[in-house]
Structure formats: C-alpha cells, structure tokens
Amino acid sequence: MALEKMTTKTTFPYPIKRIGIIGGGQLGKMSAIAAKQMGFYVTVLDELAQCPASQIADAQIIGSLYDAEKILALANVSDVLTYEIEHIDTQTLKSLHNEGYSIYPSPAVLAIIQDKLLQKQVLHQNGVPVPAYQVLKELTAETFNNLKFPIVQKARTGGYDGKGVVVLKSPADIDKALSTPSMFEEFIEFQKELAIIIARTQTGEMAAYPVVEMVFDDKTNICDIVAAPAKIDAATTEKARKIALHAIEVLDAVGIFGVEMFLTNDGEILVNEIAPRPHNSGHYTIEACITSQYEQLIRVISGLPLGITNLLKPAAMLNLLGEPGYTGKPVIEGLSEALAIPGLSFHFYDKAKTRPFRKMGHITILDDNLDNALAKLELVKGILKIKGTEKKDTA
Numbered sequence: 251m252a253l254e255k256m257t258t259k260t261t262f263p264y265p266i267k268r269i270g271i272i273g274g275g276q277l278g279k280m281s282a283i284a285a286k287q288m289g290f291y292v293t294v295l296d297e298l299a300q301c302p303a304s305q306i307a308d309a310q311i312i313g314s315l316y317d318a319e320k321i322l323a324l325a326n327v328s329d330v331l332t333y334e335i336e337h338i339d340t341q342t343l344k345s346l347h348n349e350g351y352s353i354y355p356s357p358a359v360l361a362i363i364q365d366k367l368l369q370k371q372v373l374h375q376n377g378v379p380v381p382a383y384q385v386l387k388e389l390t391a392e393t394f395n396n397l398k399f400p401i402v403q404k405a406r407t408g409g410y411d412g413k414g415v416v417v418l419k420s421p422a423d424i425d426k427a428l429s430t431p432s433m434f435e436e437f438i439e440f441q442k443e444l445a446i447i448i449a450r451t452q453t454g455e456m457a458a459y460p461v462v463e464m465v466f467d468d469k470t471n472i473c474d475i476v477a478a479p480a481k482i483d484a485a486t487t488e489k490a491r492k493i494a495l496h497a498i499e500v501l502d503a504v505g506i507f508g509v510e511m512f513l514t515n516d517g518e519i520l521v522n523e524i525a526p527r528p529h530n531s532g533h534y535t536i537e538a539c540i541t542s543q544y545e546q547l548i549r550v551i552s553g554l555p556l557g558i559t560n561l562l563k564p565a566a567m568l569n570l571l572g573e574p575g576y577t578g579k580p581v582i583e584g585l586s587e588a589l590a591i592p593g594l595s596f597h598f599y600d601k602a603k604t605r606p607f608r609k610m611g612h613i614t615i616l617d618d619n620l621d622n623a624l625a626k627l628e629l630v631k632g633i634l635k636i637k638g639t640e641k642k643d644t645a
C-alpha cells in the first residue's frame with residue numbers, strides 16, 4: 251500500500267519534458283548533458299551543424315539565433331525554452347511568451363540584462379550596489395574631456411569575453427572610444443573579481459552556490475581561472491551572497507544566473523554584471539557540487555525542486571583557450587600527462603575549429619586543499635595546450 255502511494259506521488263510522465271536550448275555552444279552542451287542524464291528530450295538551435303551541443307542533443311534546428319521562424323520551430327518541438335547566450339532575438343521570444351510558451355529566464359528579464367545600461371539602472375534603482383555610471387548624449391572632444399579618467403566604456407549590447415569593453419586612460423584615448431551606443435563606468439580598483447551562481451525557481455525559491463574568485467588573463471582579459479571557494483573572509487562572503495540574491499530577486503528572474511562582482515580595495519561589493527544563464531564561473535559545480543549549475547537549470551525550467559549547492563571539495567577550474575598561432579581542427583597536446591594529475595577532470599567542447607584564445611574546453615581539479623588544486627592547475631597550464639592543424643602567423 252505504502253509503496254503504491256509513493257509510486258503515484260513520484261511518477262512523472264515520460265518523456266519528462268522536451269527542452270529547447272537556444273544556442274549550441276559549450277554552455278548549451280553541458281546543459282544538454284545534464285538534461286540527457288535525466289532522460290529529457292533536447293533540441294538545440296544553432297547555425298553550426300557541428301556545434302558542441304549537437305553532439306548531445308536529440309535534435310538540432312540549424313539557423314541563426316535571430317531567425318524568428320527558427321525560434322518558433324524550436325518552440326513548437328519543446329515544452330520549455332531556455333538559452334545559453336544573451337545575444338538572441340528577444341522580440342520573437344516576447345511574442346512567444348505572450349502566446350503562452352514557457353521561456354526561462356523570461357524575455358522581459360533578458361531584455362533588461364541584454365542592455366548593460368538598462369541592467370545597471372534597474373539594479374541601481376533597486377538598491378543593488380553597482381559602479382557609478384553615466385551616458386554621454388553625444389561623444390565629442392568636449393564631452394569626452396570632461397570624463398574622469400581612467401574610465402571604462404562598455405557597449406550597451408552585444409559584448410562578451412571582454413569584447414565591447416575598453417578602458418580609456420586619458421582624453422588622448424578618444425580614438426579608442428567605442429562609437430556604438432555605450433555607457434561609461436567608473437574604473438574600479440578591485441582586490442578581486444568574484445562570482446556566484448544563483449538559482450531561482452518559478453515559485454521564487456532561491457539557492458546560492460559558493461562565492462568564487464575569477465582570475466583574468468592579463469593579455470586576453472578572458473576569465474582564465476576560477477577558484478572555489480574565494481579566498482575572502484566569512485563576512486565578505488556573506489555580503490556578496492546577500493547582494494547577489496537580492497539582485498536576482500529585484501529582477502524577479504527565474505533560471506540560473508551568474509552574478510559577477512568586484513571586491514573593491516575598500517572591501518565593498520559592487521555588482522559588475524549578471525548573465526541570465528549558466529556561467530563560466532560555475533563550470534566547477536559539475537564535479538564540486540552534488541547538483542551542478544546545469545542540472546539546476548534543467549530542474550528550474552521544468553518546475554522540479556532545487557538541488558543542493560554546497561561545495562563538496564575545494565576546486566580550481568582552468569579555461570583551455572586556443573593556443574595563439576593556431577587555427578584549423580583542434581589538436582590536444584599533453585592530455586595523458588594532464589590526466590595523470592590526481593583529481594583532474596577534463597572537458598572538451600569539441601568545437602570544429604580552434605582559434606587563438608577561443609574557449610575550447612576546461613579542466614577542473616578537486617583537492618582537499620585549494621592551494622594544492624591551484625598549484626596543480628599551474629602545472630597543467632604548462633602541459634595541456636590546444637593547438638590546431640593550421641599554423642597562423644598572427645596571434
């Protein structure tokens with residue numbers, strides 16, 4: 251009797267849900283892996299037939315992320331839609347949402363996040379600490395000269411991996427200024443860049459992953475290493491956690507969010523930006539947490555309960571970027587030597603082509619001691635390289 255009751259309570263119709271993912275890059279691939287583990291049916295939309303997620307998904311629609319017809323086609327074979335990138339056609343998603351399609355995070359939230367200025371305004375107006383920002387009505391020598399240098403200029407839309415962000419040191423840098431619609435932001439002297447993955451369900455329940463530290467490569471300005479947990483005191487951790495949770499609540503957002511923050515020299519926490527999707531700084535959750543950010547996303551969009559988010563063991567993650575000087579089909583160098591390192595997990599996105607500094611894969615190292623994990627990671631940096639079948643002179 252008891253058993254029967256339990257069965258009815260936990261039985262879920264199969265296929266559980268058909269999930270449509272807009273964008274088939276590495277974040278889409280890892281989300282698809284989590285979805286497939288639980289038996290979901292996954293379709294991805296991407297213009298590349300050989301995109302990373304296509305290796306995992308049950309089906310792919312080949313097309314642009316801005317093609318309204320293709321997005322509609324994806325919606326029609328899915329019970330719920332999500333996306334792994336914010337540069338997509340929000341207008342089409344809005345009309346689908348109005349027609350009753352399930353899309354998480356909502357197109358309204360996406361529209362706010364997509365525009366760095368609007369995002370900052372909404373956060374600021376709702377009491378989330380952000381760097382001071384301003385917009386120039388017109389970019390002229392005079393308006394530019396009046397800015398307080400150094401200053402950071404950001405394209406309002408379309409930026410990623412540091413593209414669309416420039417640091418301007420003095421009025422002489424006017425030639426380097428972006429001419430696209432942009433905002434100017436106070437240059438923050440920070441001790442560290444922190445990040446935290448936040449999950450928020452359709453009923454408003456929230457979970458926070460550990461606060462981690464992002465380390466950026468000087469040359470490329472791409473987040474190179476993530477250390478979990480961040481080496482900061484408990485009070486700062488708690489402050490960062492509270493601010494990140496508040497930011498997601500303010501947006502009334504449902505899904506998985508990467509909240510990037512600055513820990514300033516004065517010990518202040520400022521929100522830099524929010525990603526409305528699984529985030530590079532949360533790759534480590536695959537090995538270091540019981541429920542990864544990817545599984546959490548699938549749970550949230552399907553209306554299933556949240557999994558737990560605590561850290562099982564300290565972890566260090568290294569992005570494997572395409573080695574400068576190479577293009578063509580990727581060639582992995584040093585894999586055996588790297589995999590001999592205890593606690594190391596290797597992820598390869600299987601992109602058809604490499605190019606300098608392209609995100610090709612990552613490794614995560616778990617160790618009882620974070621410093622040991624980071625030392626092993628430095629070792630891997632010298633061993634594991636993603637080269638290519640074609641040599642390119644310019645890096």
Ligand SMILES: Nc1ncnc2c1ncn2[C@@H]1O[C@H](COP(=O)(O)OP(=O)(O)OP(=O)(O)O)[C@@H](O)[C@H]1O
Pocket residue numbers: 381402404409410411412413414415435436437438439443466471472473510522523
């Ligand atoms: N106000 C600021 N003061 C100092 N440095 C900044 C500021 N804003 C951004 N940066 C630096 O530039 C990097 C990229 O900025 P931002 O995160 O806004 O751009 P992005 O292109 O969306 O980045 P990504 O895709 O890598 O997250 C930040 O991680 C930080 O290192």
Ligand SMILES: [Mg+2]
Pocket residue numbers: 510523
């Ligand atoms: Mg960023």
